[in-house]
Amino acid sequence: MTNNTINKIRLVQGNEACALGAIKAGATFYSGYPITPSTEVAEHIANKFPRIGRHFIQMEDEIASIGAAIGASTVGHKAFTATSGPGFSLMQELIGYAAIAEIPVVIINVMRAGPSTGLPTMPAAGDVQQARWGTHGDHSIIAISPNSVMETYYETINAFNLAEQYRTPVLLMMDEKVGHLRERFEEDEANEPVIMYRPAPKEGEKFVPYANVECGVPHILPLGKGERYHITGLTHGETGFYTAQPKAVSKFVGRLSDKIELNVDKIAKIEENYTDDAEVLVLSYGSSARSAHEAVKTLREQGHKVGMVRLITLWPFHDAKIAALCEGKKAVIVPEMNLGQMAREVQRVAKGVPVLPMCRVDGDLMTPDEIIAKVKEVL
Amino acid sequence: MQRKWEVRFSGTGGQGIIRSAVILAQAALYDGFDAVQSQSYGPESRGGSTKGEVVIDDEIIYYPKVNLPNLVVCLSQEAYKKYGADIRENGILIVDSSICKDDNKVPENVKVYEFPIIETAREEIQNELSANVLSLGIVTGLTEIVSEQSMIAALTETFKKNILESNLKAFALGLKIAQTAKN
Numbered sequence: 296m297t298n299n300t301i302n303k304i305r306l307v308q309g310n311e312a313c314a315l316g317a318i319k320a321g322a323t324f325y326s327g328y329p330i331t332p333s334t335e336v337a338e339h340i341a342n343k344f345p346r347i348g349r350h351f352i353q354m355e356d357e358i359a360s361i362g363a364a365i366g367a368s369t370v371g372h373k374a375f376t377a378t379s380g381p382g383f384s385l386m387q388e389l390i391g392y393a394a395i396a397e398i399p400v401v402i403i404n405v406m407r408a409g410p411s412t413g414l415p416t417m418p419a420a421g422d423v424q425q426a427r428w429g430t431h432g433d434h435s436i437i438a439i440s441p442n443s444v445m446e447t448y449y450e451t452i453n454a455f456n457l458a459e460q461y462r463t464p465v466l467l468m469m470d471e472k473v474g475h476l477r478e479r480f481e482e483d484e485a486n487e488p489v490i491m492y493r494p495a496p497k498e499g500e501k502f503v504p505y506a507n508v509e510c511g512v513p514h515i516l517p518l519g520k521g522e523r524y525h526i527t528g529l530t531h532g533e534t535g536f537y538t539a540q541p542k543a544v545s546k547f548v549g550r551l552s553d554k555i556e557l558n559v560d561k562i563a564k565i566e567e568n569y570t571d572d573a574e575v576l577v578l579s580y581g582s583s584a585r586s587a588h589e590a591v592k593t594l595r596e597q598g599h600k601v602g603m604v605r606l607i608t609l610w611p612f613h614d615a616k617i618a619a620l621c622e623g624k625k626a627v628i629v630p631e632m633n634l635g636q637m638a639r640e641v642q643r644v645a646k647g648v649p650v651l652p653m654c655r656v657d658g659d660l661m662t663p664d665e666i667i668a669k670v671k672e673v674l
Numbered sequence: 675m676q677r678k679w680e681v682r683f684s685g686t687g688g689q690g691i692i693r694s695a696v697i698l699a700q701a702a703l704y705d706g707f708d709a710v711q712s713q714s715y716g717p718e719s720r721g722g723s724t725k726g727e728v729v730i731d732d733e734i735i736y737y738p739k740v741n742l743p744n745l746v747v748c749l750s751q752e753a754y755k756k757y758g759a760d761i762r763e764n765g766i767l768i769v770d771s772s773i774c775k776d777d778n779k780v781p782e783n784v785k786v787y788e789f790p791i792i793e794t795a796r797e798e799i800q801n802e803l804s805a806n807v808l809s810l811g812i813v814t815g816l817t818e819i820v821s822e823q824s825m826i827a828a829l830t831e832t833f834k835k836n837i838l839e840s841n842l843k844a845f846a847l848g849l850k851i852a853q854t855a856k857n
Binding site: 304305306417472476477478582586589592660662663 | 739
């Protein structure tokens with residue numbers, strides 16, 4: 296142990312890593328309303344932002360919080376908010392607004408057990424389908440589920456990059472265990488993360504705020520910086536003004552979805568371990584995936600052909616890749632801290648393969664032993 | 675040396691139980707191990723029983739929680755009642771002398787140490803709140819989980835200057851108590 300290593304190695308909590316990631320990503324505006332188990336994100340941002348000339352505002356509730364973040368983003372800030380289940384429910388309408396108005400914003404949801412006030416200090420993954428379908432109307436969304444402190448840091452940066460790149464709300468779906476876990480934090484100095492900014496028109500190029508461009512993501516300029524344009528939650532044409540013209544509406548709603556779904560290869564991160572010769576697959580995400588990884592490692596040491604797939608990106612769901620991974624397996628077991636929400640997605644794509652949900656909703660993390668026992672039932 | 679340690683600190687909310695776990699985890703990182711610290715608490719932040727857990731291993735730790743601890747520290751009666759018997763074979767249990775253990779529920783093969791942790795903190799440091807750091811001194815002295823040097827580095831990293839000295843004193847007292855028990 297030298298002084299040098301001490302300076303580099305830190306024990307950091309998941310929520311703090313999220314705040315550090317946001318700072319690294321270039322976030323300049325945070326508006327939020329504190330709620331367990333996400334509060335430490337706000338605490339760290341409240342401490343750091345004013346010192347580096349960025350903005351922290353505590354709002355009166357979660358609706359105002361996401362409203363302020365969306366507003367800040369329209370004038371050019373990289374903006375975000377952090378909450379948990381009850382606040383996430385309140386934010387749903389404006390998540391839809393950000394989706395239709397194509398305003399980049401990052402929402403951190405440190406999931407706790409619900410419904411309603413539920414178990415405030417305990418982990419769950421009960422909001423993963425709400426992330427996809429919580430706001431009304433057809434749209435696509437990006438949602439990420441990190442499972443460690445270091446991954447929280449890098450995926451927070453990724454969340455901001457994706458929000459900017461695709462002009463969309465991005466949801467970072469942490470859970471209480473990951474948010475409150477403290478573990479080694481050491482930045483990879485050799486791989487400095489890329490920081491991305493929203494697409495802007497080139498000098499002299501005509502600015503069309505909602506242009507039907509081929510890549511699906513039109514240019515964006517901050518309001519108040521020279522270009523006047525209209526932003527609305529109504530369906531709109533290329534100029535941003537309301538339209539009910541069927542062809543234009545159809546094209547617009549289609550583009551909102553396609554710009555994300557057609558880029559699923561670029562967006563969706565899926566981690567695979569021991570999948571090559573696996574006969575049984577364990578598919579998980581978030582902190583349940585840590586129990587699953589431990590279980591699969593133990594089973595491999597015992598000589599069983601078990602593989603592990605971890606969804607880092609929950610949405611967009613990579614239908615083709617998951618279908619291919621499940622193909623020919625004896626069974627796919629899906630441990631998660633809800634009553635089988637992502638197992639339904641796996642069942643939808645894994646044709647002819649038994650997909651067995653493994654659920655825990657008592658506020659406690661699944662143990663590796665439980666998963667080992669379940670796998671042994673089907674081996 | 676034992677490879678994997680699962681440590682559980684328990685007591686009452688406000689005693690600095692989670693802080694103990696954080697400091698131990700930090701010291702373990704300095705010693706080159708992987709360490710994961712997790713906690714469990716109710717909606718209240720003062721009173722109620724609290725536990726702070728640390729898993730230390732020389733391999734990557736996936737499952738982050740303590741399964742069955744091999745070292746348990748209890749600083750309150752309620753914590754003892756809840757966690758005192760939940761300990762691995764040949765494990766170590768460190769309890770404050772104020773705790774009544776008449777129930778004999780601790781498994782026989784567990785090594786039990788009883789020290790006046792809270793009283794010593796109150797009398798020698800003039801601060802009951804130092805009991806958590808004092809117990810870290812005892813843990814460091816009795817076991818080989820982490821080095822004394824790394825613990826001191828972690829304490830120095832944790833405490834502000836004005837309270838560092840009293841905490842280092844509490845830690846040294848804990849080491850001394852452990853040494854006496856070993857001899």
